[in-house]
Amino acid sequence: MVSIKDVAKQAGVSISTVSNVLNGTKYVSENLVIKVNQAVKDLNYEVDPIARNLKTRQTKTIGVITIDMCGLFYPYVVKGMYEELNQKGYNLMICDLSGSKDSKSSMEREMDSFKNLVSNRVDGIIFASTVSGQREEGFARDILKMANRNKKIPLVSLEKDFSRYGIDSVFSDGIEGGKQAIRHLIDCGCKNVGHITGPIFSGEALERLEGYRLVLMECGMAVDMEQMVANGNYTHQSGYIAMNELLKKYPSIDGVFVANDQMAVGALKALAESGKRVPEDVKVIGYDNVFISGILQPPLSSIHVRKQSFGSEAARILLQRIEKPAGQDALALKMDTKLVVRKSTVADAVEDWILSDW
Template identity: 35%
Template sequence: MKYNQVTIKDIARELGISPSTVSRALKDHPDISPQTKKAVNELAEKLNYQPNIVALSLRQSKTNTLGVIIPELVHFFFSTVISGIEDVAYSAGYNVIITQSNESLQREKTDIKALFNSRVDGMLISVSRETSSFEHIESILAKGVPMVFFDRVYENANSSTVIVDDLSGAKEATQHLIDQGCTRIAHLEGPPNLGITKQRLEGYIQALNDNKMPVQKDLIVSCPLGTIEEGKIAAEQLLKMPNRPDAIFATNDPAAMGAMQAIKEAGLKIPQDIAVVGFSNWFFSSLLEPPLTSVDQPGFEMGQEAAKLLIRQIEFKSKDNEDPAPETKVLKTRLIVRDSSLKKGKPKK
């Protein structure tokens, strides 16, 4: 069925008045009689008239709409980020359009074009794991569109970013395993082109160095997709080693969950034989058996901060036609200790 949007001309035709009279009546103009205003508003409501946002934006150069690109909607962390974005945006009088790249560079390119063509006032972006070139982003930035990057960021001198302290979070997670008496700690490494992967690996290495423990390359296994399946395969590879690890720190919770499956299928116990720690604190982490220790990221706060930065940038620019100085907000993580990493007799901290 074809969709036909009711216009001011349709209302004018129905009432036998001019479109300009309808327009002024809808805006409660003092020159229009109360009777005409009443007739126009009643008919507009009956016909479900909605203003044409695109047409209004062409006249006003502002749509009060923010565009958001995230890698995956099903990702619990990103769903909390969206909640934070909406919390700030709606309070400030902005609507939100959400798209997902589905971890595809091509989808990301399509989404960014669609948001630009929808005349959003600015964009909030977390790049896909395939994104290693940024020409598509640079072309939109060159058109003057305000952008703020969050979590997975494009690092350039002209854009604000909101990130969590992945390095410190990973370091704390690894230190926790060392404190539990673990001496051979493996790391399941994430997508190689993402900054968060590099920061989590660096935190793992720093904790080992601080405790004068060797960094063994054979204990660092790549999980470029960070999925449950990859985590399981990586853990199976580690379990085949003559001197298997006594702990695994995974780049995210799905990889940690896959590792837990492999450990159980091998007839080993968690954490007695192998302790496991994840990253992100997904909603299912506490429901696993045993419950998964994980690094919690403040997703809601990240969304709030990213939206605040973008709205500030939009309103600063609309006032002075200049961009404010870019900012980087770094949010703290928190280690949530559960049974998957607690060796017998070791109390929770």
């Protein structure tokens, strides 16, 4: 078996020089880097990851906690992370909060996921959280304590802004996104606008609900939350059930803002079964602008979130923390959202097959 000593001998350099080239730990001149890499190639040498990790105290593994990897949103976020982290030689260990069928609450599964990743000595954790607003501070304190127990493990939050608790965060403005959706429906002539929310304990869902409420109030329109709002849980099944609920209790509804595109799939099915034409009778707008929104019939208007960029920006921030642990204060990176108009709200909207950030 080829060893690092063989590589050093072949390249005519010291073992420490080979180690520095392979691990990127110290500066090595370009000429020596070429010699070492050529020796590695000629000898077909492979680094022993276990031995390297023991020496550097790094596992070259990043932990990722997602809320629903089988949904339409997180695969693109994780893809963005992977593309950034893989370039630096990191692997991903994914814990999905919806992937367990046990009787534990989502918060219990979330804490179990953190414990699992910390015990595996990952080099950093990017996480999405289901914690409710009133419990955020205590939750942030607990995970920071856990992450700093044995070695300092940097954390980056997705979708929630934990920067005030000392945790780097990448998120979008759900209130503004909700406002964009409702303004569009009103601009399209809707007078009776309903809303299908995400899980009501979710901060992101509450932000989108608040955007809905604020625009209706600004426009002097009635806001009856009991009649005009139905709760979902981000699944297409819940969108179907919630849309049928709105049709019963709010029969004059002529527009609906659905808090994600996956629920909008179910909402469109319910409207079709009830004989309602989209957009002639009821206009529908979703949120996230995932790939399916462009191929539904009719294609779904949506609020675009830069999903891959969410993941890649979170990965870049995490890598900076790994390389320079004693850096600046916690970062709060707010990603912009934008309106994408399709035929579910405007019958003659131009087809747009924009594939770049699906």
